[in-house]
Amino acid sequence: MGDHGAVTSATQHPRTPDATLAAPAPRLIATDLDGTLLRDDKTVSARTIAALADAEAAGIEVFFVTGRPARWMDVVAAHTAGHGMAICANGAAVYDLHRGRRLLAAYPLDPRDALAVIAALRTAVPGTAFAVELTGGFAYEPDYPPYAPAPDAVVAPVEDLLDGGRRGQPVLKLLAKHPSIDPDVFLRTARAVAGEHAEITRSSPSALLEISGAGVSKATTLARCCADLGISAEEVVAFGDMPNDLAMLSWAGTSYAVANAHPDVLAATTHRTVANEEDGVARVIERILAAR
Structure with missing residues (x-):
């Protein structure tokens, strides 16, 4: 993967969800899985499946950015409409889910x-x-x-x-x-x-x-992947719920916390959406597509 872009830890102040529509047109959606995209029973709802497919059909890249290892990615692998890219283990590995979970890059712990x-x-x-x-x-x-x-x-x-x-x-x-x-x-x-x-x-x-x-996070690896695609941080919309998402949410131009997020995540993100059980990520994707 190419060199990563600048990753900052600056905390942004919350704004209303409608402010997303004033940002540059999103080119990439980066979403956490557990507690964010997935329901509490670890399934992907029909509404979310449709929203992901519609985003990719509209030309928006979708990256799953998770703490999960690749061996636990079957829950979403069947629902990737296009490329099936996944950043796993909190940024330590990048996989192509459409090619047998092929490892594309690794950033290991010494x-x-x-x-x-x-x-x-x-x-x-x-x-x-x-x-x-x-x-x-x-x-x-x-x-x-x-x-x-x-x-x-x-x-x-x-x-x-x-x-x-x-x-x-x-x-x-x-x-x-x-x-x-x-x-x-x-x-x-x-x-x-x-x-x-x-x-x-x-x-x-x-x-x-x-x-x-040291220095490996969801943000650093997502920045590398975006640099390879010619996508800037301002063109990324990210979703998360827990402390391991904070670096990614701070780096992305637009960040969303689901309503069930950890207090530190709620304090650090620019926007809110409803809880994972209410398809919070899908609802934002639908609004993004409706505004295009």
């Missing part, structure tokens, strides 16, 4: 940085367990409770799991989970003790941190 984060968190937050998302699969420590059954996963101490990265299999994301700490406190603590080594964020309602390579 295992040495991962080990530094692990050491810092074990000291600061005892009881933290770790998992590793590799380009070739998922692996976790015996004390780490996986979100879903992972029969093919490797289970071993995280130091051994990171050997996969040293042997040439890129580490896309390190996951850190704690059974009882407040999720936002966990995030602040991790950033304070280990933020120099990696990009640390969260998207789960539980105390689960997602750790990427």
